[in-house]
Amino acid sequence: MSGPGQRASAWEAQLTGFLTLFYKEFLRFWKVSFQTVAAPVLTALLYLLIFGHVLDEHVTVHGVRYTSFLIPGLVMMQVLQNAFANSSSSLIQAKITGSIVFVLLPPISYGAFFLAYVLAAMVRGLLVGVGVLLATVWFAELRVEAPLWILAFSLFGGALFGALGMIAGIWSEKFDQLAAFQNFLIMPLTMLSGVFYSIYTLPSFWQGLSHYNPVFYLIDGFRYGFFGVSDMAPQYSLAVVVACFAAVAALTLNLLKRGWKLRA
Amino acid sequence: MVAAVSIVDVVKHFGALQALAGVSLEIAEGEFFGLLGPNGAGKTTLISSLAGLVRPDSGMLKVLGHDVVRDFREARRSLGVVPQELVFDPFFNVRETLRIQSGYFGIRKNDDWIDEILENLDLTGKADVNMRRLSGGMKRRVLVAQALVHKPPVIVLDEPTAGVDVELRQGLWQFIRRLNGEGHTIILTTHYLEEAEALCNRIALMKQGRVVALDTTANLMAAHPGASLEEVFVRTLQQ
Ligand SMILES: Nc1ncnc2c1ncn2[C@@H]1O[C@H](COP(=O)(O)OP(=O)(O)OP(=O)(O)O)[C@@H](O)[C@H]1O
Ligand SMILES: [Mg+2]
Numbered sequence: 001m002s003g004p005g006q007r008a009s010a011w012e013a014q015l016t017g018f019l020t021l022f023y024k025e026f027l028r029f030w031k032v033s034f035q036t037v038a039a040p041v042l043t044a045l046l047y048l049l050i051f052g053h054v055l056d057e058h059v060t061v062h063g064v065r066y067t068s069f070l071i072p073g074l075v076m077m078q079v080l081q082n083a084f085a086n087s088s089s090s091l092i093q094a095k096i097t098g099s100i101v102f103v104l105l106p107p108i109s110y111g112a113f114f115l116a117y118v119l120a121a122m123v124r125g126l127l128v129g130v131g132v133l134l135a136t137v138w139f140a141e142l143r144v145e146a147p148l149w150i151l152a153f154s155l156f157g158g159a160l161f162g163a164l165g166m167i168a169g170i171w172s173e174k175f176d177q178l179a180a181f182q183n184f185l186i187m188p189l190t191m192l193s194g195v196f197y198s199i200y201t202l203p204s205f206w207q208g209l210s211h212y213n214p215v216f217y218l219i220d221g222f223r224y225g226f227f228g229v230s231d232m233a234p235q236y237s238l239a240v241v242v243a244c245f246a247a248v249a250a251l252t253l254n255l256l257k258r259g260w261k262l263r264a
Numbered sequence: 265m266v267a268a269v270s271i272v273d274v275v276k277h278f279g280a281l282q283a284l285a286g287v288s289l290e291i292a293e294g295e296f297f298g299l300l301g302p303n304g305a306g307k308t309t310l311i312s313s314l315a316g317l318v319r320p321d322s323g324m325l326k327v328l329g330h331d332v333v334r335d336f337r338e339a340r341r342s343l344g345v346v347p348q349e350l351v352f353d354p355f356f357n358v359r360e361t362l363r364i365q366s367g368y369f370g371i372r373k374n375d376d377w378i379d380e381i382l383e384n385l386d387l388t389g390k391a392d393v394n395m396r397r398l399s400g401g402m403k404r405r406v407l408v409a410q411a412l413v414h415k416p417p418v419i420v421l422d423e424p425t426a427g428v429d430v431e432l433r434q435g436l437w438q439f440i441r442r443l444n445g446e447g448h449t450i451i452l453t454t455h456y457l458e459e460a461e462a463l464c465n466r467i468a469l470m471k472q473g474r475v476v477a478l479d480t481t482a483n484l485m486a487a488h489p490g491a492s493l494e495e496v497f498v499r500t501l502q503q
Contacts, residue, residue, distance in 0.1 A: 010337070013370025020367025028355050098351035102410065105315055105345055106368035107337035264278070264318045 018112035021103060025120030029086055036124060040082055041131035044074045048136050051196065061198045062229040067140035072223045073195035075132045076157060080215065083125030083158040084165040084186055087117045091169025092178050095262075104263065110256035114166070114249070121162025122155065129154055143226055149234050150225030153241065157218045160245045161186075163252050170261050189215045199231060214244040266329040268293045268418050268449035269314065274323030276309055276473075283309040284320065285473035291451065291466075293328075293417075296444050298464030298481070299453045300497065305470040307453045308348050311420050315345045327418055341369065344416030346408050346424045348453075352395040358382070358406055359391040362413055369414035381409045384439040386432060401428045408436065412443075419443065420451045425459065437463060461485075461493040469500055476500060 029036040052067035059066040094100035103113070144150070164186070172178040192206075193215035199207050210216045221237035224230035230237070256262070269291040276284040284306050291297045299307050312318035314325050316332050316339070324331065330338040353361060359378065366374035382388045385405040390398060395406065408424055421440070425433050441463070444450050454460055460467060460481075467484060469477040477484065477500045481493070488496045 016370045016372055017368050020364055023367070024364050031355055094353075097354075098347075098349050099353045101317065101345075101347050101351060102353065102365060103368065104317055105340060105343075106365075107340040107370070108368060109337070259319060263316060264312070 013107075014109060014112060017106060017108045018116055021108060021113065021116035022119050025086070025090060025116060026123060028090055029120070029124050036082070036086070037127050037131060040078050040128045041135050044078050044132040045135045047074055048139060052139060061201075062227060064227050064229075065140065068142055069198075069223075069227075070196065071133070071136050071140060071142055072226050073219050074136065075129045076154065076219045076222045077190050077195045078132050079125040079129040079154055079157050080161040080190055080218070081186065082128040083121040083161040084168070084182070086121040086124040087162050087165035088169035088172075088178055088181070089165075090117070090120075091166060092172050092175065095169070095173075096175070100262065110253060113256055114163075114253055117166050118159055118162040118249075121165055122158035125158035125161065126154060129158075143228070145228035146225045146234075148225070149221060149238075152238055153218055153222040153225065156238070156241045156245055157222070160214070160218075160241065160248060163245065163248045166252050167248070167255065170255060173261075189213055194219050194231070214241060217241050265293065267291060267326070268295065268328060269451065270324075270326045270329075271310070271314070272324045274310070274313055274320045274325060276306075276313060276318060276320045282473050284313070284323075286323070287470075287473070287475055289468060289475060289478070291449060293449050294444070294447055296441075296450045296463055296465050297452065298460040298467040299451060299470065300457070300460055300467055301453075301470035302501065304472075306473040307470055308422055309473075310470070311345065311422050311451070311453070314420065315343060316340060341414065342417050344411035344414065344419045346411045346419075346421045348422040348426075350400060350403055350407070350427070352398075352403050352406065354394070354396045357392050357394050358387060358398070358409075361395060361406060362409055365410045366413040371414055374413060377415065378409075378413065381412050384435070385409055386435055401432065404428050405432065405436075417447070418449045418451070422453050423455065424452070425454060425456060433459075457493045457497060467493075469497065471501055476503075 048067065048070060051070060055066045061069045094103070168178055168181040172181065192210065193213050194210065199210040199216060202210065217232065217237035217240040220230045220232050221234045221241065224234040267290045269289065271287055271289040274284050274287045287310055299310070301307055309318055313320045314327065314332060316336055326332065327339040328342045330342060332339040356364065362378045363374065366378070382391055385408060387402065387405055387409065390402060395403065398406065404424065404427060411419065424436065428436065440450055452460065452464060464481050466480050468475050484496055485493065488499060
């Protein structure tokens with residue numbers, strides 16, 4: 001019979017299990033932070049130097065100079081790509097080496113499992129995002145009109161792509177399958193989302209298509225936090241992003257609950 | 265008294281292949297139980313079903329009365345599994361590996377027990393060495409250690425001595441025997457039949473997903489006077 005004392009300690013054990021898994025996922029990228037944090041910051045800086053140099057003189061978007069306009073887009077792009085990379089690479093590596101058994105044997109609930117991987121992915125995404133911001137802010141004027149929007153979009157962006165990374169990592173059986181997921185879904189979604197341009201400069205067909213891309217809303221709303229102007233109202237963008245996250249989270253939790261591709 | 269392990273009519277297919285064809289077994293608390301059989305007999309599949317790594321098509325498995333699906337937390341807390349495959353996480357050293365594994369089971373401060381396990385598996389000197397740098401036999405010892413961090417009442421060892429040197433094998437069996445003496449139930453698969461003969465009080469022999477013989481080691485040996493367990497094994501499989 002489980003008395004209240006026992007229930008409390010079972011809950012504590014769950015919490016310890018969750019914190020340990022989160023800590024392990026954090027250490028996994030932090031121990032190689034040169035590749036997992038510093039390298040993406042450098043990549044973003046190179047984008048900024050090259051595109052900024054070529055276009056800054058000629059282009060303004062929403063009355064903002066191009067280099068300034070580009071920075072938030074690059075930050076968000078790296079938040080998303082690194083959150084995705086973290087959970088997906090961790091899971092596929094564990095599956096391929098077989099070390100996934102170490103997290104499948106313990107009594108960790110699928111909800112705690114989900115939270116630990118998504119949270120670690122968010123932390124990596126946000127660390128890279130802050131790194132990109134610190135590295136690029138010297139090259140352009142950057143206002144901060146509405147910091148809470150910046151925070152909200154980066155948190156939900158990291159969570160959405162951390163969860164997508166879990167699905168990709170669980171689904172893939174080989175590294176090439178994960179690479180395909182990354183190259184044919186994640187890259188186009190992030191590149192064709194308005195990182196480098198306002199979608200209102202696009203022909204109307206592509207403009208219309210962009211509205212089906214959740215990353216468009218992430219970047220547009222994130223940018224609103226800096227400049228106070230955007231293509232869509234930020235409330236609307238956040239609602240779209242939260243809805244996407246809820247859908248992807250529900251799917252991931254369902255896959256974990258069924259043990260899809262993790263438990264034979 | 266509740267059984268340490270209770271398995272009823274477990275069936276598992278992998279595609280067209282029937283890995284388990286209706287296995288039933290009951291293992292009492294405190295037993296040292298041998299699960300033997302040729303390659304592909306279904307031993308690992310049965311163990312994986314018990315550990316929740318494999319989801320059987322039908323049947324029921326319980327660890328200390330806890331259903332491995334419905335009551336998975338209690339079932340997994342009661343079970344320690346040494347996997348057959350030599351797997352490790354290359355990001356961590358031995359002590360980190362064991363602390364993390366303890367945390368997964370909800371145990372925060374476990375260093376006293378971890379030190380004792382390391383001592384018994386002759387790993388103390390390797391505590392701060394990265395997993396990647398260990399030899400195969402040492403990695404195997406860490407796998408054993410990982411299965412024991414939460415002092416599970418039921419311990420399953422899937423070929424724990426494959427690739428392990430003679431000295432450690434002796435040390436390992438001494439340690440496992442001690443745990444058995446303290447009340448832990450042990451389930452062992454091995455292809456070293458002298459080991460099974462010396463250690464196990466009861467043995468199940470599996471073949472093509474079925475249990476084809478199940479008896480105390482003494483009875484199995486008595487049925488074939490003068491024969492070694494290996495000869496008993498071969499004769500039974502030929503029947
Ligand atoms: N994940 C899997 N997918 C497909 N087939 C599998 C899987 N796991 C096991 N099998 C098959 O199920 C059968 C039983 O395998 P199992 O690993 O349980 O045998 P075993 O008795 O442990 O053998 P060994 O002594 O070689 O370890 C084999 O035919 C094997 O090929
Ligand atoms: Mg096996």
